[in-house]
Amino acid sequence: MPLPKFLRDFLIYLTTITGKSPRTRKEYEYDLVLFLRFIKAMEQDIDPANLHTIDISDVTIDSIKELALEDLYLFMEYCEIQRGNLAASRARKVATLKAFFKYLKGKRRLIDENIAEHLETPKIGKRHPVYMNFEEAQQFVVAIDQQHYSSRDYCMMILFLNLGIRVSELCSLNLDSIHDRKLTVIGKGNKERQVYLNDSCITAIEQYMLERTPYKGDGSQPLFVSQKGSRFARQTIARIVKQINGKAENPKDKLTPHKLRHTSATLMYKAGADIRSLQAILGHSSVATTQIYTHIEDEQIQKVLKSNPFNNIK
Template sequence: MKTKQPKILKDFLIYLTTITGKSQRTRKEYEYDLVLFFRFLKAVEDDIPTSQIHTIDISEITIDWIKQLTLEDLYLFMEYCEIQRQNSAAARARKVATLKSFFKYLKGKRRLIEENPADELETPKIGKRAPVYLNLQEAQTFIEATKLQQYSARDYCIIMFFLNLGIRVSELCSLNMHSVQGRNVTVIGKGDKERIVYMNDGCLDALNRYLPQRHLYKGDGVEPLFVSQKGTRFARQSIAKIVKQLNTSTLNREKLTPHKLRHTSATLMYKAGADIRSLQHILGHSSVATTQIYTHIEDEQIQEVMKSNPFNNIIM
């Protein structure tokens, strides 16, 4: 059952997509966080057990009610997310970003509040984790497994697009027939930013194998490049299921997702000599700092670099 939202929340969500260019997925995440935030504070205010939080009506929340909120209310909500909901630091960091964006909108864009309680709200520290990726041999094993799939040409093409183009799963799902022009693929990334990625021989060969077997699209509007056996555009969950099936039958790596294939593509391209700026364009990162996550070097490589230092043999 759809939650009835207060007008101020609806206005903010519209602002997110129409003015700031946030994707529908990001909008839904912000919506989820703010609905939870409002429901939690109403539960505290009305002495309702948090076990019943999903039943709380927030439709009557007004700007006057929001004006009474303080930094302590935000801390209380973050404590609830950490202790009771057991949200990770990354999940809590997203909620902080949501709250900061919402209150900044209320003060800076709408001039509805004089004090921004989220100004001093700190973001939880997130430990840096090396991205999970497949080595070249593992990736080849993964590709080989597509031959055993029911729709082998399609699944082979999907995996080759991930590994050669380094695209996100949402970008792959949104590809259309007209996205491919010769060797170039026009990819629509985060914030509807468009980039053109070149297809190498392996990727082009996979596409040419797939197209003659492509299912007939039964929907309306533009023709998607990848069509399910039901004649519909692929959803992210369906692509994830294909990757999971391949993983289960071969490597059985923990939490191997389509995004990990993107990590694999970027890492192996970097190891093959791709420079950081080229990778930034291929991956569609707005900041090179994000791309640098993929340029991790394994300990063994670091040791070899240190050993090859010309000063290594100079011992006094």
């Protein structure tokens, strides 16, 4: 679908200047295409049910200049009421609009006023990370033996559980990402970090390399190669995690690669990792993000208080 030039330019800016990933860029594009279609539907009195049919290639910057903060509120109301978007989804759309209008005014000076500057972000309730305890994680690892490509899948899961890496980071690993006992990981915003490979990771990698399928593509050699000789996609890794979980003695409900990351971080924290070290390992830009794992401390405190002998005195 053809996009207005100012929108194309913004999307290019996201990847080339701010270092956003292709996946993040697609999310921004989805949100902004929806927004421009909604605005055009309001202007031309088109039924929102037909929003997906609206062509936005002729939307001009003059149309953007005519918008007011109230139009953004109207769009957010549409997302909540008619599309059923939850607070987290609406918060992402607010972030998209803020970045878009900031770019139009601050970087390109195409508009005189940034109407999104005072757009409030929906409040999102704090959610504790879902994770496996150590026993559940052990059962998960045991179930890998039932996989057809067990050494490959075992190696991927061991890296998840030991290093807490993201699924996108695992997919982007190359053979030359390994330097002795260190692994170079490319995280969000193309930020590079190095993590230490413990004995478990080294052994898993060595075993996998004996059976690694030759890569049939071009460019850098990926560390993990599918049976077809291609680099893994995030969705494929998610399916593998689901398969292994289904074979475990006590499957964890809706286990995903991201929950393996939570499991790794939580177990490291419980084992004594300090919050700053955990931040560096996980690749969080802010320690506030890492602090979601300190909920474990709260649980342990509650357990100690419940075990207090005076708790049984009536």
